[in-house]
Amino acid sequence: MSEKKEPLFSAKNLKLITNPLGAQNPITVQVLGICSALAVTAKMEPAIVMGLSVLAVVVFSNLIISLLRNTIPSRIRIIVQLVVVAALVILVDQVLKAFAYEVSKQLSVFVGLIITNCILMGRLEAFALGNKPWQSALDGVGNGAGYAMILIIVAFFRELFGVGTLTFPGLGSIQIIPQSFYDMGYMNNGLMILPPMALIVVGIVIWVQRYRNKSLQES
Amino acid sequence: MDKQGNSYTFIYATVMVVVVAALLAFVSQVLKPTQNKNEEVAKKIEILRSVNIESTAKDAEAKYEQYIGANAYILNYEGQKQEGNAFAVDLSKELKKEASQRAYPIYECTLDGGVKKFIIPVRGKGLWGPIWGFVALNDDKATIFGATFGHKGETPGLGAEIDKEKFQAPFRGKSIFNKDNALVSIQVIKTGASVNPDHEVDAISGGTITSKGVESMLKDCFAGYEKFLKN
Numbered sequence: 001m002s003e004k005k006e007p008l009f010s011a012k013n014l015k016l017i018t019n020p021l022g023a024q025n026p027i028t029v030q031v032l033g034i035c036s037a038l039a040v041t042a043k044m045e046p047a048i049v050m051g052l053s054v055l056a057v058v059v060f061s062n063l064i065i066s067l068l069r070n071t072i073p074s075r076i077r078i079i080v081q082l083v084v085v086a087a088l089v090i091l092v093d094q095v096l097k098a099f100a101y102e103v104s105k106q107l108s109v110f111v112g113l114i115i116t117n118c119i120l121m122g123r124l125e126a127f128a129l130g131n132k133p134w135q136s137a138l139d140g141v142g143n144g145a146g147y148a149m150i151l152i153i154v155a156f157f158r159e160l161f162g163v164g165t166l167t168f169p170g171l172g173s174i175q176i177i178p179q180s181f182y183d184m185g186y187m188n189n190g191l192m193i194l195p196p197m198a199l200i201v202v203g204i205v206i207w208v209q210r211y212r213n214k215s216l217q218e219s
Numbered sequence: 220m221d222k223q224g225n226s227y228t229f230i231y232a233t234v235m236v237v238v239v240a241a242l243l244a245f246v247s248q249v250l251k252p253t254q255n256k257n258e259e260v261a262k263k264i265e266i267l268r269s270v271n272i273e274s275t276a277k278d279a280e281a282k283y284e285q286y287i288g289a290n291a292y293i294l295n296y297e298g299q300k301q302e303g304n305a306f307a308v309d310l311s312k313e314l315k316k317e318a319s320q321r322a323y324p325i326y327e328c329t330l331d332g333g334v335k336k337f338i339i340p341v342r343g344k345g346l347w348g349p350i351w352g353f354v355a356l357n358d359d360k361a362t363i364f365g366a367t368f369g370h371k372g373e374t375p376g377l378g379a380e381i382d383k384e385k386f387q388a389p390f391r392g393k394s395i396f397n398k399d400n401a402l403v404s405i406q407v408i409k410t411g412a413s414v415n416p417d418h419e420v421d422a423i424s425g426g427t428i429t430s431k432g433v434e435s436m437l438k439d440c441f442a443g444y445e446k447f448l449k450n
Contacts, residue, residue: 073228080235087239091246098250101257102276109372195376 008134016138020146023213027150028206032118036110037151038198045167046106047155049096051148053107057088057114058123058147059140065128066136072129081124082115089114103169119143154201162192262306269353269367270328270336287338290327296320298447310342311349323443328355336364339444343436346428347372350381350436354390360448363405366390368433378429389420395441395448402445404438407431 006013026032033054040046061084065072072080093111096104104111114120123143128136159166164177177186191197210216221227260276263283267274274282291305296319305324313321326338335358342351348371355364366387373379380386390405394417397403406415407422407430422430441448 071222071231073222073231075223076228076232079232083235083239087243090243094246094250094254097257098253101254101261105261 013135013138016135017142017145020139020142021149022209023216025146025150025209026119026122026143027147027202028209029216030119030122032122033147034202036113036117037147037154037202038195040107040110041151041155041158041198041201042162042193043106043159043167044152044155045169046103047151048148048169049100049103050107050110051144051151053092053096053111054114054117054119054147055141055144057085057092058120058144059137060088061085061120062123062128062136062140063133065124066131066133069129077129078121078125081121085120085124086115100169119147150202150205153205154198157201158192158197161189162197164188259306265367265369266326266338266340266353269338269355269365270330271365286330287326287328290329292325292327294323294325294444294447296323296443296446298444298450308340310340310351314342318443321443323447325444325447326353334358339440341436341440343432343439345370345373345381345432346378346426347374350429350432352381352433352436354437356395356448360450361394361396363390363393363395370429373429374426376425377423378426378432380423380426381429381433386420386423393418393420395437400449402441402448404441405434407434 020026023029027034027037036050036054040050061081064084065081068080089112092114093104096107096111123139127139131139156166160176164182165173165175167173177188192201257276260279263279264274264276267279267282267286270286272282272286293301293303293305293308295301301322303322305326308322308324310324313323324340326340328336328338330336337356337358337360339354339356340351341354342349344350350368350370350373352366352368354366356362357364368381368387370379370381373381393405395402395404397418403418406419408419410421410424413419
């Protein structure tokens with residue numbers, strides 16, 4: 001091999017992880033995967049589990065497609081991608097049903113709908129088909145984490161102001177807003193846990209990000 | 220080999236599908252027992268909730284043993300006890316049979332203080348898919364002590380509200396028999412249109428088809444228990 005060996009975490013490779021967290025975020029910048037982001041963010045726990053599920057699926061599908069990229073007949077490449085993604089999603093769904101039954105019930109159809117999540121197909125088409133496995137896996141980590149991050153931020157505000165608690169996997173629901181606040185007349189905002197508020201919170205996140213990052217602003 | 224040729228494409232697709240199918244079948248087999256266990260526990264939680272006992276995945280089994288235990292049995296259409304495991308009866312299969320051929324499971328729950336409740340499992344159709352529930356009757360076999368409903372995929376915010384306390388609580392204290400001892404079940408009606416509050420609860424606005432589904436589910440399922448309940 002003539003090409004120079006690149007270190008595993010070279011600056012270029014690290015960019016693959018950090019870019020999707022910020023200026024290339026799949027939700028707030030590319031506006032992909034909105035449906036599930038709105039649906040599962042009423043509480044922290046499903047948001048975290050959903051984020052991890054998508055992270056796992058996007059990493060492994062990127063990796064597998066990248067490994068297969070030179071063998072895939074181009075006429076059926078979308079079908080191949082779909083089969084790989086669908087298989088991984090069903091694996092995740094089965095594992096959740098076996099080991100996190102309550103959460104899997106809350107996520108209901110949205111785990112299955114990871115298959116149609118545009119982030120996955122987008123990454124496979126745009127990146128994994130043309131890059132080496134290691135870079136593709138890193139790209140998957142970045143995009144999965146970027147997706148999970150937004151879900152968790154949105155869920156944090158929605159649950160905190162909507163119910164006054166934060167729910168973590170394995171820890172259960174933790175009361176964050178003290179009883180004394182309620183005694184003084186503070187009230188949970190029921191609107192926060194309804195779907196419209198998810199859209200508004202995502203909108204606020206996008207606004208804050210564009211305000212801080214001038215390069216994202218359209219002229 | 221030509222990677223864009225028909226035979227390559229065909230073989231590629233076949234091999235891939237077989238590999239994926241084998242993998243998924245294997246995983247499904249390995250995880251099946253754990254999943255079934257989870258479903259059983261979830262069912263026990265629902266049954267207990269119909270008699271207003273809250274439980275979690277951890278203590279549901281113990282509480283089920285304590286309050287119901289072996290006091291679950293199958294009735295036939297005539298209201299006589301049958302052999303068999305009531306908990307294992309699959310209502311979706313039973314409902315496909317003739318009413319007189321069905322197995323009618325019933326759970327007898329003894330609460331603290333020795334009060335007896337009869338829990339009847341119900342199942343029917345909502346707007347998008349199956350809906351189900353458990354209705355607990357007092358020992359007069361007529362007044363509802365508690366009800367809990369679940370659904371596969373009703374519209375969130377509308378029909379899906381049947382699994383919420385707000386919809387379920389009004390069922391408490393309603394009677395499924397009228398003064399003449401005829402089975403009238405429970406009507407789900409528009410708010411304010413009440414004529415006979417003893418047998419009516421409020422429907423969910425915007426969730427009419429699901430609400431009506433609950434109504435016909437109760438009517439159909441209670442009908443099979445009529446002879447038992449009148450005894």
